[in-house]
Amino acid sequence: MSNRWNTGLNWSDVTPERHWLNRRALLAGAAGAGALALAGAAEARIAAKPSPYSTDAAPNTLEDITGYNNFYEFGYDKSDPARHAGGLTIAPWSVKIDGLVDKPGDYALDDLTKGIALEERIYRFRCVEAWSMVIPWIGFPLAALLDRVGVQPGAKYVAFESLARPDEMPGVKAGLLDWPYREGLRIDEAMNPLTILATGLYGEAMPRQNGAPIRLVVPWKYGFKSAKSLVRISLTDTQPRTTWQGLQPREYGFYANVNPEVDHPRWSQASERRIGGGLFAKRVDTIKFNGYGEYVASLYAGQDLAKDY
Amino acid sequence: MDRVHALLRRVRPWMVYALGAIPAALLILRIFTGDLGIDPVKTIEHRLGEVALQLMVAGLCITPLRRLAGLNLIRFRRQIGVLAFVYATLHFAVWIALDLQFRWAEIGADLVKRPYIVIGFLAFLMLVPLALTSSNASIRRLGSAAWQKLHWLTYPAAVLAAVHFVWLMKAWAFEPLAYLAGITALLALRLWWRARKGLAATPARA
Structure with missing residues (x-):
């Protein structure tokens, strides 16, 4: 393949x-x-229509995208997911949708996505570790799914939970983090048209090491916000507690917007290295909101992003 | 053990340096075979740092090996130390040139603001006087006692290097913690010996 x-x-x-x-x-x-x-x-x-939200930057190779992953369920090393994710069972797959929704339930993945048009979204991807890639995702707006299940007026946040299956995930078995992996978005962030659920990349179904069969992609936030292999989406009225916040609240905030002005306590976020250039992979200036400010900056009007990091 | 020592007597310093150059040579080879992974810069940077740390640990093991196992490798400690310094320097140079790419403003900020980088840099600075005084002439000039005192810097340097490694990880990983534990144990052993010696040297009071 x-x-x-x-x-x-x-x-x-x-x-x-x-x-x-x-x-x-x-x-x-x-x-x-x-x-x-x-x-x-x-x-x-995979039929996917091009999107005006796509960057015209050249995407990384499939080899880069599938061989360099932070997916701690499979181990700390960036080559671990490619090595260990092959045995992950992704069919059947269901996603539990609960909380403040009109139609909660355990949805088979196919039912959940049936009839929703897929798009190709070529997004910049910026990791909190100060490296970046360009990835041609295939997916659909999270908003389309949320509309389908009916968001109740009291819902203020969306919580995401990733699969934690010890017998197929060595990093889960070894207890590398407090599993299952949890992430969250504010409802307006979740409804933003840039926020997608991705089911593939480079025209193929999502590779296991990239978060098969369905994952979140929030391109203006650090990569760890884009939770992989989703099994649960909950609408809540309180801000969900995320895995990284639980581990290092001072280092990883709830918002985690890409922001060169707000450094990680241990390293600078002013610039990033573009993966894929080999030995001389170029370091470039990091752009606020990962360059998606025109679509998302208004979400944070009046917020002090140094405090809400 | 005598046969081992007889064999070791035939080992010349340049042989130790040649052996120590192997990890660097392998890295260079891997550049050409394209075997350094998707982010070769990080692979090189991390490997150089790892070898530097391993050599520092090796240097710290010399005395315990002699005292506990009767194996005398003290003749090679200088080469091991110099090699550790060389690898630490290469690690630092790769960080400046290939990773940060001479963005001096960011490098400067990192060197004073980022705890794990500050600590790694301090460890490196501690190795500088050790490398500069790694000659018989220096021992003569400083006097053996003062020279030995100066070279105790190896311990804080190794501890800081291990902390640097622990601290750069996003989560608690086994390998860096193992280095830190090992170095701490070696340091504790030395301190314990010292305390016992100090006790033995103090005349018993009535």
């Missing part, structure tokens, strides 16, 4: 940004066309 992507090309074969930016080489065009061809082939697999 993954051989389909084995065109003999490496990320290093794709024209570096500095070249195509200054139009130095015709190769730039060739590489761009190559990327489009890949995307085209992808659409043949």
Whole structure:
């Protein structure tokens, strides 16, 4: 399956940004066309319409995206998920939806997503560890699902819970964190059109190490907010407690918006290294809200983001 | 043990340095074979730091090995120490050049503001005088007692290096904690020996 992507090309074969930016080489065009061809082939697999929210930056290779993951359920090392996630059972899969909703219940994944149009969202992805990638997700707005189950007026937050299955997840078995992994969003963040539930990437069903079969993607927040392999979505009236907040409340806040002005207590968030450039992966300035400020900055009007980190 | 020592007598310092260069050579080889993973910078940076820490631990093991196992490797301690300094320097250089990419404002801020970087940097600074005085001439100039006192800096440097490792992880991981525990145990052993020696040297009071 993954051989389909084995065109003999490496990320290093794709024209570096500095070249195509200054139009130095015709190769730039060739590489761009190559990327489009890949995307085209992808659409043949999972029908997904392009989105105006997509970045035009070149996505990372499938190899980068599926070989460099923080998914502590499978271990601390970034190569652990690719190594250990293969045995994860993802069918059947159901998601429990409860709390302040009109139609709570245990939904089979297919029923949950039936009839919702899939889109390709090529998003920048910024990890709290100061590295970043560009990932061509396939998914749909979380709002579409929330509308389907009916959000009650008292709901102020959405809580997410990831799968914790010790016999298939060595990191869960080893107790690396306080499982299950929990995350949360404020309701307006959850309803923002940028917030998606992703079920695939690069035109394929979601690889297990990236959070199959369904995961959250919130592109203006640090990656740990985008919980993987979701089994429960709860609408609540109180701010849910998240896994990382529980571990290090001073380091990981509820909001976790990408923000170069608010450093992690242990490291700077002013810049990030773009994964995929090999030995000379370029370090670039981090942009507030990961560059999605035009869509989300208004959500935080009047909030002190240094305090609400 | 005598046969081991007889064998070890044939080991020249350059051989120790050659052995110590292997991890660096392997890293360089892996650059060319493309075997450094998706983020080669982190792989190199972490491996260099890890080797530096391992060499520091190896240096700290020399005396206990002699006292507890009768194995005398003291002749190689200098090379081990110098190699630890070289790897620490490379680790630091990769951080500046490949990781932070000479963004001096960020480097400067990190070096004073980020606890785990401050601590790693302090550990590195402590190794500098040790590397500079790693010659017989320095021992003669400083006098053996003062030189030994100075080289006690190895202990705080190793402890700080291990704390640096523990602290950079997002969660509690086994490996860095194992280093910290090992170094603490070695330090405790030395302090205990010292205290006993001190006690023995104090004349008994009536």
